[in-house]
Amino acid sequence: MRRMLVIAIVAGLLAAATAGCARETEVSASPTADASAGDRPAEAEEAKEAEVYVQVLRRYLGTPSENSFPDRTFETVYVLDQAYPDASDPMGKPERGEPIGPDTRHQITSALARVAFIPDRTAVIETRNGCAQVKDDGILITLATVNGDDHEVRVGINGFVACLGATWLTYVVHNEPGSGWRVTGTTGPMAIS
CATH class of the missing domain: 4.10.910 (30s ribosomal protein s13; domain 2)
Incomplete structure (x- = not known):
């Protein structure tokens, strides 16, 4: 356009x-x-990003078959305040993350009370019995950047609980007329450790 x-x-x-x-x-x-994402005002992009991330986090935390922790409800959900393009790839090479804006973070924490954004993963990781674990029996989530258009996006996610407790996958999120963004499934490989 x-x-x-x-x-x-x-x-x-x-x-x-x-x-x-x-x-x-x-x-x-x-x-x-009908503007492309590059033509839209920053506020509209942040609102879209926040709505997409809220739906992805709800789905991931509420679907034990996808987060691989069927008997757990996490009291504390730590989310890195930067999105990484390869978050859903267990073998990915860490690239520089893109900051998740303060308005987006605020909208997410308003919608999901258990979520706390952190700037550095080492702030919530402790080692017990030789195993790295998230403090306070929580989960550490790394989100990928939102990739797509105004109709469909893909968002990778990594959830880490302990040395043998992590998942990586990518969600497909559709913008449904009248109801907004909804996760419709997953795509690509899924990894569990």
């Missing part, structure tokens, strides 16, 4: 210049046009 708008603007300017037209030409896009 952006490329077509630029082409239209350039074509219009060239036509005006070759016709000897001296008046100014102004082209503006309608704010209700």
Whole structure:
């Protein structure tokens, strides 16, 4: 859409210049046009990201077959305050994360009372009997960046509880007319340790 708008603007300017037209030409896009994610205001992107992350966290924490902890309800859910593109890949090479904005974090913690954002995983990891574990019998979650468009996105997630207690998977989240974003399933490989 952006490329077509630029082409239209350039074509219009060239036509005006070759016709000897001296008046100014102004082209503006309608704010209700179907804009790509790069064209949307930051506030709209943060609201989308927050709604998607809330749905992903609800699904993951509420589905023991996906989080691999069937007998547990976590009192404390620690979430890293940065999203990592390869969060769902147990063999992924850690890249630099993208900060999850303060408005997005606030919307998530308002919707999910047990969630606390942390800047560094080492703040909540302790070693007991030679095994790294999350403090306070909690879970540490790493979210992936939201990847997709205004209709469907994919979001990877990693949940870590202890040295032999972690899962990695990717959710598919659809924007359903009238009801908003909903997790519709998983895609790709899923790993459990």
